[in-house]
Amino acid sequence: MRAERKEREFNFRRAAILEQAEKIFSAKGYYNVTMAEIAEASGFAIGSLYQFFESKEDLYSSMILEKFDLMSAAIRQEVNTAKDVTGKIEALIAAQLQFVEKNADFCRIFLRGQSDALSETMTALNQKIIDGYFDNVIFIENILKAGIKSGVLRKVPTRDAASALFHLTRSVTIEWLLKPTKESIVSKKDFILDIFFNGVKNYDQ
Amino acid sequence: MRAERKEREFNFRRAAILEQAEKIFSAKGYYNVTMAEIAEASGFAIGSLYQFFESKEDLYSSMILEKFDLMSAAIRQEVNTAKDVTGKIEALIAAQLQFVEKNADFCRIFLRGQSDALSETMTALNQKIIDGYFDNVIFIENILKAGIKSGVLRKVPTRDAASALFHLTRSVTIEWLLKPTKESIVSKKDFILDIFFNGVKNYDQ
DNA sequence: TCAAAATCTGAACGGTGGTTCATAAATCGT
């Protein structure tokens, strides 16, 4: 067997483990999941998991970081294809919501991970999650800066506003994850845009 | 010794334990804290903790739920003293930010708890946290409904907008907890109000 | 086809930490 095929096989099995692990971690949280569970769900013996991952923590970290990279890449690509600022913001929100819809389990884990990073000891994973969070906020901030420069947006504090937009989308996500409805979360895009651009005050009186 | 004084003493010690526990849970997260640590920090022996709480989980739940009630009460009282809708919203945000400033440790724990409730098995605590979350959003929603009725606010979906306002404040809180600055978080009130009422679009062009 | 190499297996190990309980100290009523 050629080394190449062997590696493909290895990655295939590794991915299968991560896929099952994602479901289980999503449902029960890191500390309530045992290696035995992951092993059973993915059809391996406990010992075999250690062929693919150094430890439980490594398995968990790998799962999060690899998918986080996919998420970031997917979102940034969508944003970069849009031309103007408004289009970029629309693309950003749409891409985020689409990712949530397709990766609800991961998003549950990831939202938890971000909160964990607030209080837990700074592990390498927590540090990366925090870094990723700041990266995303800065990415949004740069879009807003361009919008202010071009006059589409008024002069608001960009850092705070970027964080606000980030969490506005997050609020819709959390509501949806708490009670998943049949209707697509993507349909909330217009609401987010409306609130973010226009606010709630009535100027028509 | 009269039973009354005995009870006062009991509650005093119990509160001292909770106070220490809050600090420790805030810094390390539920699963990384041992009963031995809490015992040492609060000056009791391990066994004594079980005089006051049935279990580690009970200690943790009590700490969260009791302070959550304090928080809700403090905020609602502030809001209720305000007269008009704008005043109520201002009071709401101000009260929330003030509470965060004075209870940073608790807020770290509580934010985590909300995220935990997203994925972890539905314990009684998680259920109450979710219920509390919905209560708060509905409380805000009712303010917004009154605002729309009176014409101060335009017709936006109240449930979504309430959630948005809730998370907007939350976003400021998270940013502040991640890198606590010397300046008071309360100073962010105006930013929140500005974004929520007016949005970011530039109409002056 | 066969032996060497790679991979898989799961019982056993060891550390951890929540909880218990026999004993000690403190407090109480008289």
Place this chain on the structure above:
DNA sequence: ACGATTTATGAACCACCGTTCAGATTTTGA
């Protein structure tokens, strides 16, 4: 002041789980 009752103590218990590793199984290359 003193026995009774309540409260505090922390070593020991025990269940749990991440990890290991010696042996079984499968795969590999010839």
